Amino acid sequence: MADVNRGDRPLSPHLSIYRPMYTMILSITHRITGVGLSLGLVLVTWWFLTLAIGEKYFAFADAVLTSVFGGLILIASLWALMFHLCNGIRHLFWDAGYGFELQTAWRSGLAVIACSIILTILIVAISLGGS
């Protein structure tokens, strides 16, 4: 029952207590890529809107997105998307109750990094080959 000591309860250890590990970096990167991707989606949505409303607008949007600077942003967004996709699948397995063993979590983390890079390179290659 709720007759509790409110003053000097022990705090659970927080982030700064632990030695940094790459699984922690992956965890925060999932969130950062998620927020960043909503900005990347603004660019893609703008591109689709110009495609719907007229050639003049499309020419400008397409030129911006295929410029060197726009291209770098798109490649960064693409990697962020592939990372978020792969790590999202890893999260879905956790949600279903699988893959919590330390070794498994480390290995799946490495697999996410590798897959996100391979998929990014593959799609950039498709894009350059196609146009």
Add this chain to the structure above:
Amino acid sequence: MSFQTDRQRVSGLGSAKDGTHEWIGHRISAIALVPLVILFVVPLALSLGGDFEDVRHVYAHPFNAIVGILFFITVSLHLKHGLQEVIVDYIHGKKKLVLALLANTAFSAILGVTGVFSIAKIAFGG
């Protein structure tokens, strides 16, 4: 001395107050996005830098139009849930929190509807 149980005393005090249905909704859109992202990104990668009429032709195709519309609906729901999770974690104070949540709802809705409108307009030949 309170007669509330410990469980009752802390219920709803998390940063999000409540949100099981949102948590589940976020997972449903996540699962749907696994195939949708791939099906959406490949034609997009092929179309960037393409000729205006050719690219319109790609998105006028029923398959790409349906995938595109499904993608924009699902991704706008997913990003609304995701950004909401970040907002309730990091934005403190009721007024700021409510404003941020309203802005998030407007942002996701505008993005989703703009994407659906654009692809529908192209697909219906307007």
